[in-house]
Amino acid sequence: MAGSGWDPNGIDTSITISGDEQTATRVGGNNDTFCVRGIAGRSRGRRYFEITPGAVGFNSYVGAGFMDNAASLGPHTLGSGTPIQGGWRAASGQFTYSYASGSGARADGPNEGIGVLGVLIDFDAKVCEIYKDGAVKFTEVMDIPDDTVLFPACGLYDNNTEATLNTVEPFQFPPQETFIAWDKPDSALASKVSGILQIEGAAAARILKAFTLERLTYTVDGNTIQESKPLGETVSDPVSGEYEIILRDGFPREVFVVAFDKYGEVFEPDALVEPGDRIHPTTPNGYVYECNGSGQLPSTEPAWPTDDTQGHSIGTASFLVKAFYRPMVHGPVTPVVTIVEPDDPNLASAKFWRIFITGTFSPQSTFSTSVARIRFKDAGGAEIATVDGTAIASSEHTSSANKAVVAFNDTGDAWVPSSGEALPQWIGYEFVSSKEVSEVVIESTNDSFYNDRHPTDFEIQYSEDGINWTTALEVIGESEWGSQEIRPYVI
Structure with missing residues (x-):
């Protein structure tokens, strides 16, 4: 974990901050919650950070979300104090919010246990998505004024709960949608490519990734290599086909955009499947099989159907036949680069x-x-x-x-x-x-x-x-x- 960390000034006296400012720990407690605010405030772009709770005890009660610099820190659940703040807890599946226009709670669910909590905030759309172990758990439309500066925030419930903040890459569960790390400067928002994706004349949802046209020198796992570098990715809109990829660090030169179909998982005997899962044969046949009725795959690999006009039973599950499209490459494309004036470091x-x-x-x-x-x-x-x-x-x-x-x-x-x-x-x-x-x-x-x-x-x-x-x-x-x-x- 790394990045700007938790703000030692943005805590209650019952919370301690580690020397590197990455981990906040509740010391003491009496069935109550106090909140912690991050150091770095942001107001532009689609930004992401992760909070990793401790491994045991009440750490499923750790809340992950956002607050402004004037929000109260407790004792209260993240999101239920003075505005502006909001947060989601895995223990309840509930999102609690407080804005100038009102406060309350949305959704409710079972205790989903301890996991990595990701927060993706789209400042332009004023939308916050909460992830747990890479899966979207809640989407909040934030009722905030334009240019509101928000900070990472968490709520710590009772003794020995802890939360470690990560605001820089690599992340454990990075979203597929376009984002930049929370700690990136605003200049990283300055370059993007966009377009419309269609398959046989119809809009479709596909994973799109942008790569450099030329070979660049960079470091991977401690080794210096020269290769085309991935610069960002997103998922096209299933209705309009529109997409936009924000290129890392404002990359200004030509790129290739590659669209990937979802290939799914290779057939495994007796595996359990749920609607939305995709399976492909051990020997490719040009098709993938999308589950639309849960069940169990057979003990031996079946003769795979290719009729895509009707559903098929495979084992005890039902599937739709989908043609698999190989990756499509578009480019070279010159990105649109916007000059972002840096904040004056001398101005408060x-x-x-x-x-x-x-x-x-x-x-x-x-x-x-x-x-x-x-x-x-x-x-x-x-x-x-x-x-x-x-x-x-x-x-x-x-x-x-x-x-x-x-x-x-x-x-x-x-x-x-x-x-x-x-x-x-x-x-x-x-x-x-x-x-x-x-x-x-x-x-x-x-x-x-x-x-x-x-x-x-x-x-x-x-x-x-x-x-x-x-x-x-x-x-x-x-x-x-x-x-x-x-x-x-x-x-």
Whole structure:
């Protein structure tokens, strides 16, 4: 197991994190659950990670899923705390969720035992698929805002339960659908090939894999080789035949796309089969046999039928005859490459941003400070909307014209704290999801009553929980504010 691991700060005191940050272990417990959050947050692409529970005890109760950076950690089942979070447990077959729009539980089933739990999140479609040992167990349509940053999460029930997080390849049970590892940078989403697959003029579901056209040098099992390299795979839509393969690490050069029919398992005497299973003869005959009625194969290999117009009994099971299509190759294909601007490593991303004020030009005993307008800008210089979040402040005046919200929506004069509240004071904004802020703009009014109280000594700070704050920029000794003056502060 490897990757970014569990966040030592995103845990309850009853949970310990291993030195490599890959394994979280519950120490103590009283029939309750606490949650753990991963280090790496993501908001783009189709991303996958795995959680491997411990081998014994209550580890089938380990929940696997997601949460945002502000979600509560317990005591509660993953998904039943404050939004945003959701998780599935093998012990109950139940998915528990909590969004701003509501919370609850979906599905219910038998205890499926301990196994590797995979989580595939499609941020574009807002869909989360939960796997156990490679099989899809639940699909959740997430009710989350655009650009929500989610983190891997698990719930640990009672003493000695543990969960090991893997966010990089290789995975134990990688999905067949297109995905990239959770820890891959966004630049890995930049290259893809797409198309429509048809068999004899009709759309069909097939496994598709992309390979490099030229031989590349890379390492397999510690050995350096030169071969065509697999770059990604997916399954075409059975109704439309559409497919899209995201190429690993933004590979930009020509590729071949190969479509594979499902060959199934070779005939085994007395084997049990279920609907959907495919069997092929020990000697290929151009057909495969898809079970549509459970049963047991015969003790000796049968004379295989080739009439595909009707069903056939083989042993005690029933089968449909399907023509087997050899792999089809399409290419060379030049992928579509999109330039993904990397995140600025010098910019902080957080839900909470505030101006922490320690001094003004004209100190006052009442209404100690004031701010008329605050604007936030992203790395491209665009203003970040302040319409869906919440204005926050150390305190605010009772007048509607002087509430914290007027600094963000232009509906009043200016924010001032409660009368008699001495410095320091602060005003800020809680966004719905984390935002990268590159610049904060402060504006004054045309009223000297407020402008005399505008900040001259302050810090621009950010936080993910609204409790622990980090200073992004410190400003000391600003001059007196003029009428309707605009001052930008670049972080």
